[in-house]
C-alpha cells in the first residue's frame with residue numbers, strides 16, 4: 001500500500017490512465033459556497049429541479065453537507081474530462097430551418113455512462129492499493145455540488161456564469177467525483193480569474209443572472225428546454241431563439257474557451273444531425289421514432305412532448321413562415337403545452353407578416 005504522500009501520485013496516474021484530463025483532491029470541509037446552496041434553493045431559483053432538494057434524515061439538504069450524508073468520507077477525488085470538439089457552436093448555424101443543441105448533447109452516448117466507467121477504473125485501482133477503503137463514485141447524482149468540490153480540488157474556478165473553468169482547457173468539461181474514506185493530501189483551490197469581464201452576463205438572452213455568480217435557473221434556457229415541464233413563460237420565449245435543447249451562450253462568449261483544446265475521447269464526437277437538427281425532422285417524429293433516433297442521447301431528458309414544445313418555439317422564432325403548416329398540425333395535437341406553444345409560434349410568424 002502506498003504511503004499517504006504518494007497516494008496522490010498514484011491517483012493521478014490512475015486518472016490519466018482512465019482518460020481524464022484533470023484530477024485533484026479536496027478535503028471534506030464545510031466550504032462557504034455550500035452554505036449558499038440552501039439559500040439558493042429557498043429562493044426558488046432551482047425551479048422544478050426537485051432532485052436538488054433531497055434531504056437527509058436531519059431534514060437538511062443532502063447537497064449542502066457531505067459530512068452529514070457520508071460521515072465516513074475524508075477526501076473527494078474530482079476528475080474532469082474535456083468534451084470539446086472541433087465542431088463550431090450550434091448557434092453559428094443561421095439557417096432558420098435548424099435548431100440549436102447544447103454541445104454536451106451532440107454525441108451519441110450519454111456522458112454519465114462514459115464518465116462513470118472511467119471513475120470505476122480509478123476506483124478499482126484505489127481499492128487494489130487500499131482494499132479497506134470506502135469509496136463511492138458519482139456523476140451529477142451525488143449528494144454534493146460538484147463545482148464547489150472541483151474548485152477546492154484545484155480543477156478550476158467557478159466563473160460568473162457559474163460554470164467551472166480551467167485555465168488551460170476552459171469550461172467544456174464533465175466532472176465526476178469519487179468520495180473516499182482515505183485522508184489524501186489535498187490540492188490548492190484555484191483563484192477566480194474572471195476579473196472585470198462580464199461577457200457571459202451581458203450575452204445571456206433571457207437575463208438569467210440575478211448577479212455575477214448567481215443564476216436564476218428558472219430563467220435559463222437550459223432549464224426551460226430540458227427540465228421545465230408544461231408551459232414556458234411567454235416573456236422568455238423570444239430569448240430562447242432556436243434552442244431546442246440546452247444553451248451554451250454564456251460559455252461560447254467566455255474568453256477562457258477561445259483556445260479550448262479538442263477532446264481525445266472519441267465517444268464525444270458529434271453525431272451527424274444532432275448539432276443542428278432540422279426542425280421539421282424533430283416535429284415529424286412520433287414517440288417511437290423519438291426513442292429510436294435519440295437512443296443513448298441526453299436529449300431524451302427533455303421528453304417527447306417537451307422537445308416538440310421547444311421545436312414549436314424555435315419555429316416561431318425562426319421567422320420562416322414555411323413552418324406554418326407544421327405548426328398548425330402541432331396546434332391540433334393532443335398535448336396541451338405543445339398545442340399552445342404552436343399557437344404562440346403561429347401568431348408570432350403572422351405578426352412578422
Ligand code: SF4
Pocket residue numbers: 161203204205206207208209215219220221222247248249250251
Ligand atoms: S445557459 Fe444560456 S440562458 Fe442559461 S445562463 Fe447561460 S446564456 Fe443564459
Ligand code: SF4
Pocket residue numbers: 159160161162193194195197198199200201250253254255256
Ligand atoms: S465570460 Fe468572463 S465573466 Fe463570464 S465566466 Fe468567462 S471570464 Fe468569467
